Amino acid sequence: KQEVTQIPAALSVPEGENLVLNCSFTDSAIYNLQWFRQDPGKGLTSLLLIQSSQREQTSGRLNASLDKSSGRSTLYIAASQPGDSATYLCAPNTGGFKTIFGAGTRLFVKA
């Protein structure tokens, strides 16, 4: 059974810092891994999708890496802004088309 752990659970940083959010998963036989952002009271917004054959994906100030063999993914946020404040969720998709989520990292960027 896939289990997903995200560290840290919460993070508060001043504006402009570079951040690393960590995700680990127990079943490395994944099809892909997706990072999402969730604002309070809202649905999930897809940030980056990494296929199992890829090592990283980049979108603007975001970079996600994947080390499938060790069951780890990281989300790197460069030059953080107050608008980045949200919960970030990691979601590996294993066989059977089931995507399992971690509890997320709550990020607060102070102006």
Add this chain to the structure above:
Amino acid sequence: GAGVSQTPSNKVTEKGKYVELRCDPISGHTALYWYRQSLGQGPEFLIYFQGTGAADDSGLPNDRFFAVRPEGSVSTLKIQRTERGDSAVYLCASSLRGKRLGGPNTGELFFGEGSRLTVL
């Protein structure tokens, strides 16, 4: 449609009542997922549809929960004899991922805004 649409956005009901939550996926997406999210937690998988059939319903908590997708597009999540513990946000997602599909098939999930269910 342009995105995943869920209705109602909010539903307040009394314990023991029957509730239906609707999801309209992105046009052309064959895969549809239901998740449940409690405060402070990540989404919990409930059920996955590929086309009209439920390919994986292992996340449904008990037989009070049921979901259908009769024409392979819109899906309805049905909850009978609601309990206070059913209170949560119910999220729907769709994707292109599926078997024997041509064209782009990245498996990327797209979520709706959710239906917040409160059972009094």
